[in-house]
Amino acid sequence: MKTGLGASTNTIGRLPKYLRCLQELEDQGISRVSSTGIAERLSLTPSQIRQDLAQFGSFGAQGYGYDVKLLANCIREILGINKSHNVIIVGVGSIGRALLTHLEFQGNNYHVVAGFDTDYGVIGKTVNDTPVYHVDELIDFLGEVDVDLCVLAVPKEHAKHTALSLAKNGVPAIWNLTNVDLELGNYDVLVENMHFLDSLFSLTFYLEATSKTKEKAFA
Amino acid sequence: MKTGLGASTNTIGRLPKYLRCLQELEDQGISRVSSTGIAERLSLTPSQIRQDLAQFGSFGAQGYGYDVKLLANCIREILGINKSHNVIIVGVGSIGRALLTHLEFQGNNYHVVAGFDTDYGVIGKTVNDTPVYHVDELIDFLGEVDVDLCVLAVPKEHAKHTALSLAKNGVPAIWNLTNVDLELGNYDVLVENMHFLDSLFSLTFYLEATSKTKEKAFA
Numbered sequence: 015m016k017t018g019l020g021a022s023t024n025t026i027g028r029l030p031k032y033l034r035c036l037q038e039l040e041d042q043g044i045s046r047v048s049s050t051g052i053a054e055r056l057s058l059t060p061s062q063i064r065q066d067l068a069q070f071g072s073f074g075a076q077g078y079g080y081d082v083k084l085l086a087n088c089i090r091e092i093l094g095i096n097k098s099h100n101v102i103i104v105g106v107g108s109i110g111r112a113l114l115t116h117l118e119f120q121g122n123n124y125h126v127v128a129g130f131d132t133d134y135g136v137i138g139k140t141v142n143d144t145p146v147y148h149v150d151e152l153i154d155f156l157g158e159v160d161v162d163l164c165v166l167a168v169p170k171e172h173a174k175h176t177a178l179s180l181a182k183n184g185v186p187a188i189w190n191l192t193n194v195d196l197e198l199g200n201y202d203v204l205v206e207n208m209h210f211l212d213s214l215f216s217l218t219f220y221l222e223a224t225s226k227t228k229e230k231a232f233a
Numbered sequence: 234m235k236t237g238l239g240a241s242t243n244t245i246g247r248l249p250k251y252l253r254c255l256q257e258l259e260d261q262g263i264s265r266v267s268s269t270g271i272a273e274r275l276s277l278t279p280s281q282i283r284q285d286l287a288q289f290g291s292f293g294a295q296g297y298g299y300d301v302k303l304l305a306n307c308i309r310e311i312l313g314i315n316k317s318h319n320v321i322i323v324g325v326g327s328i329g330r331a332l333l334t335h336l337e338f339q340g341n342n343y344h345v346v347a348g349f350d351t352d353y354g355v356i357g358k359t360v361n362d363t364p365v366y367h368v369d370e371l372i373d374f375l376g377e378v379d380v381d382l383c384v385l386a387v388p389k390e391h392a393k394h395t396a397l398s399l400a401k402n403g404v405p406a407i408w409n410l411t412n413v414d415l416e417l418g419n420y421d422v423l424v425e426n427m428h429f430l431d432s433l434f435s436l437t438f439y440l441e442a443t444s445k446t447k448e449k450a451f452a
Contacts, residue, residue, distance in 0.1 A: 026438055030431035034414065055414065093434050094441030108331035113429070115327050122430070162440060187440045189433055195253065195274065204443065206436035210332070210427070211341070212249035214408055215312050217425035219245055221381060221406045222313030224423065 021069045028066055029089055031056055036086040048079035098123045100161050102185075104176055105168035106131040106146050109191055113165060114142045127159060149176075156183040163187045170194050177205070240288045247285055248308055250275055255305040267298035317342045319380050321404075323395055324387035325350040325365050328410060332384060333361045346378060368395075375402040382406045389413050396424070 035055050039047055049060035056063075067073050067085075070092050074080035090096045103110045106129040114126060129146040131137060136146050147155065155161075164185045168176050173192035180188055181201035190196050190207045198205055254274050258266055268279035275282075286292050286304075289311050293299035309315045322329045325348040333345060348365040350356060355365050366374065374380075383404045387395050392411035399407055400420035409415050409426045417424055 026435055027431070029438070030428070030434040031414075033434070034412070034428065034431070038413070055416070057416075093438045095434055095437050097441065099437065099440075108327075108334050112327035112331040122434075124433075163436070186443070187436055189436055193253070194257070195250075197274070197276075204436060204439050206432055206439075208429070208432045209249065209253065212246070212253070213425055213427045214343075215249040215252070215314055215341075216245055217382070217406055217408055217423060218314050218318065219248070219312045220423050220425075221318075222316065224405070 021066075025066045025069055028058075028062075029093055032063070032066070033086060033089045033093070036082050036089070039082045040086060045082050046079050047082055049074075051079070095122050098125060099163055100159065101126045101163045101165060102152075102155075102161050103129045103144070103165040103167060104131075104149065104152065104180070105166065105172075105192075106133075106136050106141060107167060107169070110165065110167035111136075111141055113167070113191075114144060124163070127161070128155060130155075153179065153183050156180075156185065161185055163189060165189045165191065166196075167191045240285075244285045244288055247277075247281075248312055251282070251285070252305060252308045252312070255301050255308070258301045259305060264301050265298050266301055268293075270298070314341050314343075317344060318382055319378065320345045320382045320384060321371075321374075321380050322348045322363070322384040322386060323350075323368065323371065323399070324385065324391075324411075325352075325355050325360060326386060326388070329384065329386035330355075330360055332386070332410075333363060343382070346380070347374060349374075372398065372402050375399075375404065380404050382408060384408045384410065385415075386410045 032052060035052055036047070038055075049063045052058075052063050053060040071088070073085055073088060087096070101124045103114060103126060106114070110129065110131075114129065126142075126144045129136075129141060129144050130149045130152050131146055132149050137148050139146055164180050164187070166173065166177060166180070166188050170192055173190070173194040173196065177188055177190065177196045177198060178201075181198050181203040185203060187204040188196070188206070190205055191210075193209055193211060195207055196205050251271060254271055255266070257274075268282045271277075271282050272279040290307070292304055292307060306315070320343045322333060322345060325333070329348065329350075333348065345361075345363045348355075348360060348363050349368045349371050350365055351368050356367050358365055383399050383406070385392065385396060385399070385407050389411055392409070392413040392415065396407055396409065396415045396417060397420075400417050400422040404422060406423040407415070407417075407425070409424055410429075412428055412430060414426055415424050
């Protein structure tokens with residue numbers, strides 16, 4: 015699919031993988047890598063990587079490869095994660111709280127400015143230095159603070175109306191972890207639906223398929 | 234990509250989405266749906282859905298559409314999630330614990346038989362009825378209990394050697410949430426790398442791209 019942004023959704027989907035690979039190389043003190051080197055680590059073809067990167071400019075040199083640090087920075091710039099983003103988390107339950115403490119929001123320029131919940135056990139407290147407010151204060155908050163991105167981690171049954179309220183109040187992007195598909199086509203909001211279980215189910219498919227193949231081989 | 238299993242990885246990746254859509258329809262009391270009805274809900278084309286499903290057999294009838302419940306059960310069977318699977322969680326930190334309480338493991342026939350950690354704050358306790366043991370007991374445990382799948386949620390720096398130990402001790406599938414790419418090609422183990430941040434980064438790309446487009450429009 016073409017995105018109208020000069021690169022396909024598949025290409026854009028692969029950029030974070032390239033960045034992750036480059037960060038690991040940096041951690042290992044490796045300063046230069048070929049497209050073949052990246053390809054091997056990610057089970058892709060070198061030409062795929064060269065094609066993807068060529069859509070955004072000219073990186074690396076024939077025979078030399080890529081400067082790991084430089085390419086990582088370029089990809090951060092392409093992804094826009096070199097810029098600072100204000101993030102709120104709506105739904106500070108177990109998943110929301112885990113992300114607050116576990117995800118490297120800060121290291122990636124995501125500034126979690128507030129959490130919102132309905133649970134008085136967490137309201138008025140801070141989680142990982144982030145203040146948590148009652149969800150009733152959300153709309154007022156959005157009127158006062160520029161929020162770039164909302165992590166939506168409320169229970170399933172609250173997903174749709176909460177998302178609608180975020181969209182109506184000008185939140186430009188929702189990272190949706192509720193396992194409900196959100197369709198907000200009528201609003202000026204970007205939604206990324208992230209489905210944990212889809213990935214677990216795919217794995218289960220391959221597990222069952224493999225065990226069937228083994229059964230056949232031993233039959 | 235062909236999987237050698239009669240269906241492409243893309244098709245298999247879409248099956249959980251179809252199942253999720255059908256489950257939502259069931260929850261809404263809808264018993265019959267056309268490929269167009271599914272397509273609209275998932276922003277796909279009807280022909281894509283018909284092609285995907287045709288790879289696994291003949292479902293639905295021209296002009297009638299699909300029986301929601303029946304098709305959901307068929308997809309559960311194709312994915313293998315109608316069968317019972319024994320699951321362990323290695324790394325019962327915030328993400329591991331959130332998944333234990335949040336994910337619908339039980340409703341999907343995943344039986345979480347044990348958790349493993351190095352933190353004495355959680356060892357010897359139960360989380361959501363699942364007993365948590367010291368990670369030193371893992372290998373003995375694997376010798377005694379048939380484990381189908383391991384949810385790997387240890388800190389980054391322990392990802393590789395823990396995964397290797399799981400593979401060497403016969404765990405057939407690892408659902409890897411460590412944000413480290415695991416390559417265990419030499420072992421007879423399936424690995425599904427699930428990267429939270431990739432999805433957040435893609436969303437950020439679109440957010441930045443959209444705001445650039447808007448800036449241009451107003452320039």
